[in-house]
Amino acid sequence: MWRSLASNMLTFLIVALFLLVGVVLWGQSQYRAEGPLTDAICLRVDRGSNMGVVSRSLEEQGAVTDSLIFRLGADYTDKTGQLKAGSFLIRPGASMEQIVDQLTRGGASTCGTEIVYRVGVTSTEAQVRELDPATDKFVERAAFDPTVDEAPEAYVEKRSMADTRYRISLAEGVTSWQVVEALKAIDALTGEVAEIPAEGTLAPDSYEIVAGAERSAILARMQELQTLRINAVWESRPEGISLASPEEMLILASIIEKETGVPEERGQVASVFINRLKQGMRLQTDPTVIYGITKGQGVLGRGLRQSELRGQTPWNTYVIDGLPPTPIANPGLASLEAAVAPDETDFVFFVADGTGGHAFATTLEEHNRNVAKWREIEANQSNN
Template structure:
């Protein structure tokens, strides 16, 4: 009888082992395998939340097949204390393991509400946007010009308590250092003041900020980024360019940035100025003259006068036979790379062509024909 009991006990233990092993394998396959989510979703994790709440939310939205298995996987991976507040884009078919990685990795929110402070060359704008998980595109829900109007209620409510809203400062290529500082000072979530950095030393880009960050800390990040970009570009420069230093490259890049907003033209515009420098010709570019008048503090708002084109100033490239003494704006990476690696051409002139781009010419005769064509386009537009 004892032998029979022992045999049955052994059999039961073997069955339990197999069942336990099968359950473990099943749990692992559910945790690591593709999940049931059919369409992308935005998962919001509130501050003070926990994985029990998150698992229930995921299960309710059809993102995971089992809340208990999800929580067991979190505990087994020793990540129960790593949950980060934020809004996270969960892709279709994401496994439980992938979701846990997303919500414990931290960093910027990848979906939900985003507030963008845009600092442009001619204007500023604040946008409130919401990511549509299905299209992975942001949809604008509110916007305003902080220099001309009060913030809409839905945006103003976030200034004091941005919660998990992602906040970005987006700086346009070609903005001056004064414009950038003034723009940052109008961002309510930033604190403090700062001196205006040297022209050209700020990298135009998108910078994530948090409530309580200082204006100076954001500027410091921009300066560090521009230093890296300039150093990398100078290291890979064309050895034949007539530029003696990274600082001269930055000056030329700022002129290129102000002369064209067409990406495909930057190399050609750069080639015109490089060819002129090689021949000792004056650069004759209006943006430098304008900077000499405004000092980068706003836009001129009118055309240049003949007296201004004739007046001798350090920035009047119709008079000085060289680069101006400093950059005239903050150029982006593409303009810097064009300055140090321009297209190979024989172009010496360019003028607007009426399409937003420019007509290039090798000779003054060709250029005069292009100018006449542009004057004709201007006259036709004036009569419309």
């Protein structure tokens, strides 16, 4: 009898073990299998939340088939305690394993709200944007100029949320004064700015920041990146260029940046100035005259007067020979590269052509014809 009972018990244990193994294997396959989600969702994980709350939210939104398997899988892989707060873009078909990895890996949120501070040549704009999971594109919810406008309600609301992301986008051609004034107006930053960085030493780019970051630290990042770019471009310069130093390259690049907003023209504009320098001609470029008037503090907002074109300032390339003493803006990488590797042309003149670009010329006669065309375009525009 005891032998029969023992035999039956052993059989039961073996069957139970096989069933347990089967259940575990099935659970593992479910944990790693493609998920049921058909449309992307943005999952928000609040600070202090736990894997149980998250698993139920995922099940309610149709991202996982079984919240229990999700929690057990997270426990089994020792990731339950690594849950991060933030907003996470869960893509269609994501497995439970992939979702757990995404929620515990850390780093910046992948969806939700971001506030972008765009520092431009003529204005600064704060944009509140939200990622639409269905299209994987950001939708603008509010925009205002933080230097002059009161913050809208949408901005105030998103500024109070812990998972809101922040970014500063610096346009090519902004001056250092403009950058500092914009940073002062960004309430997500802290600290004072001791002095305005030297013109040309800030790299136009997009910078991820965190709320509470020091303004001086952001400026230091911009300076570090620009230094790296200047050194890299100067080291890779071709032989025989007419620029004598990285400083001259930076000055010329800033003029190129202010002269054209058409990327394809940078090499041609650079060739005009290089050709003029080689021939001993004055650069005669309006942006340098404007900088001599404003010192980079704001926008002139009107056309230049003849008296200003003849005015004596260190930057007025109508009256000085060669390059001005300092950059007139913060140039981007493409303008730095154009300064040391201009197009090979005979151009020594250019003027606006009415399309946003320029008409280039090798002779004064040709240039005068281009100028006449531009004057005609200006007259037609003023009459319309």
